Amino acid sequence: MASHRRPKQPGQTRVTVLTATAAAAVALSAQSASADPLPDPGKKGAQAQVDRLYEEATQATEKYNGAKETAGKLEKEVKDLQETAARKQSSLNGLRNQVGSIAAAQYRSGGLDPSVQLLLSSDPDGFLDKASAMDRLSAQQVAALQQYESQQRGLQQQRREATEKLQDLQSVRKGLGDRKKEIQGKLAQAQKLLNTLTAEERARIAEKEERANRSSERVQLGNEASASQRAAAAFSAAKGRVGLPYVWGASGPNSFDCSGLTSWAFNQAGVSIPRTSQAQANVGTRINSLSALKPGDLIIMRTDLSHVGFYAGNGQILHAPKPGAQVRYESIARSGMPFMWGVRI
CATH class of the missing domain: 3.90.1720.10 (endopeptidase domain like (from Nostoc punctiforme))
Known part of the structure; x- marks a missing residue:
């Protein structure tokens, strides 16, 4: 079987093997995430507790990753909804000018049609039900009023959806913050426990990690x-x-x-x-x-x-x-x- 050798990183010096103590400190200021074996139930002392804290931190990290992915999707959905609402508002402004022209024409010809009055009010819903009041409007005018009412409804719906998505996003962002604190807290606990070990114990932990990395370089993978x-x-x-x-x-x-x-x-x-x-x-x-x-x-x-x-x-x-x-x-x-x-x- 072929023996694996670590490929050389282009433009990078060889990554120095971190001791467990140093790595825990780095993890607090950077960002880390995923899996540590379950500690042996028979093991005692600080090392077993560190193992457990590392595992809990890696499990919490996958939940953090999921929430972050959800937040990214929600941010895009909110942006899309807001952009669509802006386009609808622009189109609605143009239709409103048409409705204003209809109103002005009717006023000059002897009074404002009740249906147009209703449409221009703050609540135009249902104005099309006033069929008896539509007999003074042309088919083209009716179509313009119908389009205006339809787009106004669509705009209101778009804004409601954007508001709901924003609320969801705020909730997810809060969860992200909570999860981050949880992970950093567990890593801080692990660091505190590592600091209680003697220099000899810390060296033993570092040697264990170094052995694992050396073994990785010599692994037999087959073909x-x-x-x-x-x-x-x-x-x-x-x-x-x-x-x-x-x-x-x-x-x-x-x-x-x-x-x-x-x-x-x-x-x-x-x-x-x-x-x-x-x-x-x-x-x-x-x-x-x-x-x-x-x-x-x-x-x-x-x-x-x-x-x-x-x-x-x-x-x-x-x-x-x-x-x-x-x-x-x-x-x-x-x-x-x-x-x-x-x-x-």
């Missing part, structure tokens, strides 16, 4: 082909990001959370997939067996579907695992996260 050209192209893009840091909420090109890596990689292949691991779990074709996976297939992990990576071949996953880690290859069996299913795109 199995991807199931599709799209998956092969996305997987190739992700392989080029090995060694870059995990950062919550990041989607490349120089830092990633778990779903940020997979969505970025597929985007490089010209394929748009959802931003979050939960949404990515429900696209493409589901593959229920690990043995049926091909390199470039997505791997959905954890019962809440809060982690995702690429199947890399030979039982390995390529992913952005957790705060303090780098994009790397790891054994699926040793990840500590239950495999749910694969997704083929």
